[in-house]
Amino acid sequence: MGRSRHLLIAAGLSAAVLSTGAALTYYEGSLPTTLNPLYAAKMVDYRAQELVFDRLWYHSPINNELESKLVASWEMTDGGKGIKLELVSGIKWHGGEPFTADDVCFTVKAMLDPGTPSPIAEAYRDILAGCTVEGRSTAVVHFTRFVHNPRERLGFAVLPEGAFEGNTAISPDLEFSARPSGTGPMKGSRGTRGVTFQSFANAQHNPQIAQMQLQESGDPLLGIKALINNSVQGIIEVAPNFRADVSSSDELALKSYDLRSWWFVAINTKKAPLDDRRVRQALNFMLDRTELREKSIGVKPGERNSPCEFISGPFVPSSPYYNRSVPAVERSDLAQAEALLKEAGMEKVGGRWQFKGQPISLRMGMEKSLDNEAPDILSYISNQFEAAGIGSQVYKIPPDNWTTEAITGHLTDYDLLVGKWSFGQVEDVNELYYTRSRGKGTRNIFNYSDPEVDRLLAQYDAAKIDTAARDAYHKLHAKLAEDLPYLFLWKLDTKSAWRNEVKSNTIAPYFYFTQFDAWRYEG
């Protein structure tokens, strides 16, 4: 009898007596770092914020149409360098104040304020020039240049001016980050053990679920058991290993969640001996990704329709930016690795590689919640290095530390960090590889710096036509596959699981809860 069968039987014993009442609970891999949309750093942040705030424009998850719950009508102004918005009337903030054009312009100004140290705001500074209030419900957003499809550019969440007392320099650590006021379907409050969402009927929202709890999942097996037992009603990310359990249950549904995610091992290129490219290339050849994938994700070699596909660069293989002429390393090649290490001056003594007479030992870390998706991945990688003669110590990093220290380039005492990046429609990787300076490279984990890479990233930024942007990223892909600030692992599909009592639960690509008003819970 397989594990799946055991789970179902175990679930059957208690499913009938456990009920969560009207409140719906779901598991995320970790709690959101912040509910302030300007400081989202993880997908869980974005997903939670989608419940609390309205973005000016968004794409319908059903037919991809561009829609707005905040804007009643719009027109182009200033020869295509501006857009005049007429706002929907009657919308209130969760605190009861009316939503007005002042709020829209406050948000734009906050993003443009250099005192707002937000990478998301920084990304908008290239395109937004300002905002003018022309009446209580009329705002004109100005662009830095003529843009095609201006509404597409206005995908930011609108913030309440009143909550910041008009101060456009917004810092990440305000009370607002834990107990924000939005115009979205749910009012959110972050505690130490979860986030509570309460429905908030508004002029543009009529949520059907009164209360919802976001909780941090622990062991993925226990998470699936809790779902089957109806202790929780949804899991946002189900590890591939457990998807068969969900599929074989009559009470659960596996749901597609469109997210472009890829996994990596970032290398500290500032630390010897990893500052030597040949050593990094040797590590690349030491990894047997096929074995890693089989052990951690459960994908058999040659399996068709695998949720996990190897990559050789910083894009998912279906992306036009992926350089398909760069092959992925699927199997280890210890002979190549050995040759490279010797060339770099390493010595192998008693089966262990030494650098300057000392055995090489790498300090490896990984954000804790990734273990839910790829169980024991850190240990498997460590074992493969160990078998090839490189020692390592492994550490699981709490999610908050990952956000505040790893992404910000402060975990420099580590040699390797295992991580995952997720993307939506935009696959801009510049923040990952630009040399950290003057607002660039805000997600450059080990402060990697290479002039050729910077040049290619600048080419992408400056590209006036699509083919130039594509070509810049193809070259970047090839360059990174050679220079290896990251060991690129794989892209991994994301699937959610929800109990069947949760109805009409359309999942939006990337943002997830965009269609939340239609969700119902018949528990």
Add this chain to the structure above:
Amino acid sequence: MVLVKEAGHHLAALVFVLAAGCDGGEPVVGGPQGSDPGVVIPGALVGRTWPVLMADEAIRAPFEQHPGWAALVMQRDHPGALAAFSAEPALPAGQARVHAELAASYRQAALLAAQATVQVWAEERREEDPPEVDCLVGLSQIILAQDTAIASLTACTANVSGPIAEEATAWLAWKQAGAAEALAQPFAATPGHPPAPVVGGLPDVSALPVYILHDRVEAREIPAASPMTLVALAGYHESAAVLALGGEASIPALLLAPWRLPMELVPALPAGTLPIEQLFGSPLLVAEDAGFLADLSHGQGLAAVSEWKDRSALAAAIGPCVDLAARTVDPACAVERAGRAFEQVRAAMEIKSGGEQGYHRPFAEMARLGVVRAAEMAAAAAGDEKPMGLLRLSGIDLSLGAAAEPHYLLSIAAWDAHNKNSSRASETLHAQIGHIPGVEVARFPLDALHVRLSRESAPGVPMH
């Protein structure tokens, strides 16, 4: 279906006629169907569904023993299945089934390429785009049965020379002649058109011709290919399916009816019935379901639901969810009834087998998917876009593992391309490359669309 003989070789070609409204049925006015009778599929029909028939070991055994069925139904490995069915002694019914499904897949890939081409190089055209995109847009508009094709192809032939213009010229002539001529001439000008059809054959598409275009600003390369190459491949496999059945065209015609391109007009509803070899492992539960879906997509339209409800399991299952007067489909109702159809079929299988067996669940899941897809087609026939979209999302969720039919998923990708949802379309197409040889032709315009849309989107930063 005709085979056109020309210059000493067969050119597989379909009789395409100018599409003058694919849903030829008159709107039907009537009240909502009756209340739920208690079961989703009438008892007599449940017993005739292929999953329940397969619960009889004697019926199932030949399917279990032939590796072609495992490759086709459990792995959706069409090249592998075709090879297995073609090994001596060949199984013509299996060969026909694979060829028909490949014909459907290439049609949907062509539709995907056409939608992406029109979106990127007509709807979102930019000054930097090379003049040859007029040719590709024109060819795509022919596939989509859009009258603007003539203007696009005329612009192409006036400003462009070389093979791409020659192809455009041939298709322009065809279109200007009323699109009623046989396709021999335009296909002859289509690069990479396949050879004469052979049963069990899989044309070599390893070197499909690619046009290299150059943007007007920096003269960087833009790879492109004719979407008509995919249409020609569809024609090849449809012809091969007919040949496999000794010239009997009605079975492939029935199977292909829902998957035909807008440029095609089905002259008359295909008659005939489907043997179990054409149903096994598909979302068609009983033979009449094929006729129902053909009628729904190319015949009476939504009225087919009431017309077929006593004969077709799928029509019976979705009937109460369809409001003929309002021309709407209730997606929640359809999903709910699909779940009940799953239970009903599984229970009937258990009774017939004398207990639960491992194959019951995956077979019953195909029944569930069949009901959702039928409802989706009904919504499409009604022009009821939002329910159709919701049902498509359900269809994606249910198309897991053995239920992941390439032609269905490619049809969703084509819809996504039309909706400028280039991310999901790219991912779906990528998953089929390697399974359906040659569909990567559709990647060129889709890649171009994705780059364009992503560069004109709200800024995004990588998220952990």
